[in-house]
Amino acid sequence: MIATQHQPLQKREPQGTEPSSAKDLYLVEVPPPIFLGHPASQRRGVWRGVFDIAVWLRTPTGVQEPLQLILKYWDDSGVQQLALDRCHIGGHRTVLLNASFLLRVTGQVRRAGLYIKSIGRRPAVYLEEWHLIPQDRSVRRMK
Numbered sequence: 471m472i473a474t475q476h477q478p479l480q481k482r483e484p485q486g487t488e489p490s491s492a493k494d495l496y497l498v499e500v501p502p503p504i505f506l507g508h509p510a511s512q513r514r515g516v517w518r519g520v521f522d523i524a525v526w527l528r529t530p531t532g533v534q535e536p537l538q539l540i541l542k543y544w545d546d547s548g549v550q551q552l553a554l555d556r557c558h559i560g561g562h563r564t565v566l567l568n569a570s571f572l573l574r575v576t577g578q579v580r581r582a583g584l585y586i587k588s589i590g591r592r593p594a595v596y597l598e599e600w601h602l603i604p605q606d607r608s609v610r611r612m613k
Contacts (some may be wrong), residue, residue: 494540496596497525500582501573505543505575510606514546517577520605522552524568525584532561537593538586539567546577555585570605595611 505511510518521524539554555567584600588594 474485487504495586495588495592495595497584497586498600500541500584500602502579502582504546504602504604505573505579505582507576509606511575511578513575513585516575518572520570520572520607522568522570522603523601524566525555525600527565527567527586528596528598529565529594530596531594532563533557533559533565533593534559535559535590535593537565537567537595538587539569541571541582542571542585543573543582544580545575546580550574567596 506518508521510517510519512553523539523541527537527579536559537557539556541552541554552573553603554569554571555566557567585597604608
């Protein structure tokens with residue numbers, strides 16, 4: 471479990487990553503050992519695992535445009551991107567984006583990050599806290 475308190479959002483991605491869309495806002499790097507902590511993980515071949523994520527954002531001016539939480543990760547087959555949750559326009563001062571999702575990985579996750587995809591200008595948001603937790607749930611239960 472990872473938690474970050476009152477962290478201003480970074481405008482730059484870690485070195486060695488491919489540039490994201492100009493509209494994507496980089497939130498935080500996700501340490502690869504979190505993915506290795508899943509019971510289904512393996513160093514070679516394709517594996518699938520269920521993860522739970524929760525991201526709390528502070529939005530002092532409210533949500534002026536829809537926000538979408540994205541997980542971007544690099545595995546043995548290249549760059550992958552997964553949309554996790556969305557928040558609609560409103561006067562919210564805090565936003566919780568969360569999901570239970572199935573991740574398909576080829577080999578190992580070498581690098582990963584959380585992003586906010588927005589449709590307009592960069593939103594005024596601050597990362598309050600986040601958690602990404604591997605689950606033991608069977609893949610067959612996921613639809």
